[in-house]
Amino acid sequence: DGGITQSPKYLFRKEGQNVTLSCEQNLNHDAMYWYRQDPGQGLRLIYYSQIVNDFQKGDIAEGYSVSREKKESFPLTVTSAQKNPTAFYLCASSIDRSRGRGYTFGSGTRLTVV
Amino acid sequence: RKEVEQDPGPFNVPEGATVAFNCTYSNSASQSFFWYRQDCRKEPKLLMSVYSSGNEDGRFTAQLNRASQYISLLIRDSKLSDSATYLCVVNSGNQFYFGTGTSLTVIP
Numbered sequence: 001d002g003g004i005t006q007s008p009k010y011l012f013r014k015e016g017q018n019v020t021l022s023c024e025q026n027l028n029h030d031a032m033y034w035y036r037q038d039p040g041q042g043l044r045l046i047y048y049s050q051i052v053n054d055f056q057k058g059d060i061a062e063g064y065s066v067s068r069e070k071k072e073s074f075p076l077t078v079t080s081a082q083k084n085p086t087a088f089y090l091c092a093s094s095i096d097r098s099r100g101r102g103y104t105f106g107s108g109t110r111l112t113v114v
Numbered sequence: 115r116k117e118v119e120q121d122p123g124p125f126n127v128p129e130g131a132t133v134a135f136n137c138t139y140s141n142s143a144s145q146s147f148f149w150y151r152q153d154c155r156k157e158p159k160l161l162m163s164v165y166s167s168g169n170e171d172g173r174f175t176a177q178l179n180r181a182s183q184y185i186s187l188l189i190r191d192s193k194l195s196d197s198a199t200y201l202c203v204v205n206s207g208n209q210f211y212f213g214t215g216t217s218l219t220v221i222p
Binding site: 033035040041042043045088090102103104105106107108110 | 122146148155156157158159160163201203209210212213214215
């Protein structure tokens with residue numbers, strides 16, 4: 001079955017540590033996205049990619065980095081520069097960013113700073 | 115002004131009730147509209163797209179009012195399983211904008 005797989009489901013990070021969240025899709029979607037969800041704030045866009053080897057900053061990119069070396073994969077690194085990383089991180093993909101057909105989401109990663 | 119605004123609720127309704135949510139958007143050039151459902155601690159899942167002429171899927175009806183720049187979701191004959199947060203999503207150009215969600219609890 002096609003879908004998006006995020007791992008791990010839960011992640012604990014120590015202060016000053018970089019961590020990488022995995023996102024893999026087998027839907028053959030061109031566009032992929034990373035969102036952060038905090039209580040009462042809805043989803044905020046961190047980064048997005050419309051094609052391999054290309055990505056753009058979203059609204060809250062500071063303290064995060066991404067890569068898109070393969071169509072299927074869009075990992076997100078939460079760096080030590082991100083001062084408040086505790087949140088629910090959602091990866092999504094869509095056929096084409098401009099067609100507005102809606103997203104398919106992964107099941108999310110809950111990141112907690114300890 | 116936020117791109118998309120929703121009443122966060124919560125809406126607490128009895129089983130069998132009809133409930134409606136509205137969502138307003140600021141960009142008149144917005145092209146596509148969606149309603150997503152998100153269960154507690156889960157990812158959002160597409161509930162339905164919203165078409166200009168309005169559309170229905172079983173107990174759910176979605177409508178778009180371009181003149182007033184809002185979309186709505188109507189749920190008839192509410193079930194306990196409808197309890198969730200409902201997110202409206204608006205596509206403007208190359209960007210998707212999410213509302214903060216409206217929380218619905220259906221009470222036995």
